Amino acid sequence: MYEPQVNDYVYWNCRVEGWVYFKDNEYITIEVLVKPKDKLNYEACSIHRNDRLLVLCYPNQWKELTHVRSRDSV
Numbered sequence: 001m002y003e004p005q006v007n008d009y010v011y012w013n014c015r016v017e018g019w020v021y022f023k024d025n026e027y028i029t030i031e032v033l034v035k036p037k038d039k040l041n042y043e044a045c046s047i048h049r050n051d052r053l054l055v056l057c058y059p060n061q062w063k064e065l066t067h068v069r070s071r072d073s074v
């Protein structure tokens with residue numbers, strides 16, 4: 001069975017696709033959308049420049065993932 005790793009690009013049942021952003025024993029998150037923060041939002045929290053939409057995927061669902069490719073850590 002495939003075990004997802006951070007920086008893997010995955011398809012999930014052809015409905016969700018994106019980069020594995022976080023991995024834990026309890027779940028992974030898949031980054032499906034990234035967009036730049038507006039100026040006000042960035043000034044309020046300048047830790048990150050972008051907003052991200054992440055989807056949770058639990059270990060019992062990992063068998064539904066298809067690994068597409070991997071990238072080096074950014």
